Amino acid sequence: MRVSLTVNDTPRTLDLDPRTSLLDALRDHLHLTGTKKGCDHGQCGACTVLVNGERVNSCLCLAVMHDGDEVTTIEGLGTPENLSPLQAAFVKHDGFQCGYCTPGQIMSSHAMLKEIARGWPSHVTEDLSAKAELTIEELKERMSGNLCRCSAYKGIADAILEAAAEQREAAE
Numbered sequence: 001m002r003v004s005l006t007v008n009d010t011p012r013t014l015d016l017d018p019r020t021s022l023l024d025a026l027r028d029h030l031h032l033t034g035t036k037k038g039c040d041h042g043q044c045g046a047c048t049v050l051v052n053g054e055r056v057n058s059c060l061c062l063a064v065m066h067d068g069d070e071v072t073t074i075e076g077l078g079t080p081e082n083l084s085p086l087q088a089a090f091v092k093h094d095g096f097q098c099g100y101c102t103p104g105q106i107m108s109s110h111a112m113l114k115e116i117a118r119g120w121p122s123h124v125t126e127d128l129s130a131k132a133e134l135t136i137e138e139l140k141e142r143m144s145g146n147l148c149r150c151s152a153y154k155g156i157a158d159a160i161l162e163a164a165a166e167q168r169e170a171a172e
Contacts, residue, residue: 003067007032008076018064022056023047025063026073034074034103038147045146048104048111049073055111057145074103077110085166086110089159097150105146109160112142113167134164 001018004011007030014029023040026032026049035058038046042060049058050072078084083091086106096102116132124141125132132138139157148156 001064003063005063005066005068006070008072014063016063018062020063021059022049022051022061022063022066022071023058026058026071032073032075035107036100036103038101038104043147044101044104045108046101046104048107048146050107050111053111053114055108072107074107077106084110086113086159086163089163089166090156093155093158093162095152095155095159097148097152101146101148101150105143105148105156108143108146109156109163112139113160113164115142116164117167134161136161 001016002013003016003025004013006012007026012030014025016025016029023035023037026035027037035049036046037059038044040059042057045057047058048055051066051069078087086109090096090102090106095105113134116134116138119132121128121132122138122141124137136157139160143156143160
């Protein structure tokens with residue numbers, strides 16, 4: 001089946017078995033191996049990518065479901081020579097150890113910061129009529145779908161909080 005995607009701002013057309021997951025299309029057909037296959041059941045978040053700006057577990061979606069959509073992977077956020085502010089904060093705060101979950105953590109936190117900026121509440125948001133704030137409780141709730149087996153959570157949280165503060169300062 002022919003599937004057209006815009007991946008990291010580049011239009012791509014693939015001929016795929018209709019059962020091919022978005023994750024496998026990215027890794028095996030487009031050779032974008034930054035997105036990781038962790039549990040392959042949507043429980044760890046290692047495969048998190050953005051589809052039309054929203055975070056999804058790419059192991060749970062069929063590529064054909066996203067025909068015509070825009071997909072952003074970790075390769076689309078920055079390069080080793082030009083890291084995104086969030087990627088740089090992960091490096092600065094040692095928000096990774098083995099690094100396997102790091103692309104999913106970064107993609108999820110990138111989307112999470114946009115959700116908060118839009119004012120989207122979470123399950124722990126106390127005042128649904130107030131502007132959403134990035135508290136440690138909000139961060140934990142919103143990132144709960146991304147697991148780190150090395151337990152680098154303190155560095156991950158510090159990196160996200162720093163990137164969020166930099167975004168706020170730049171917006172002011």
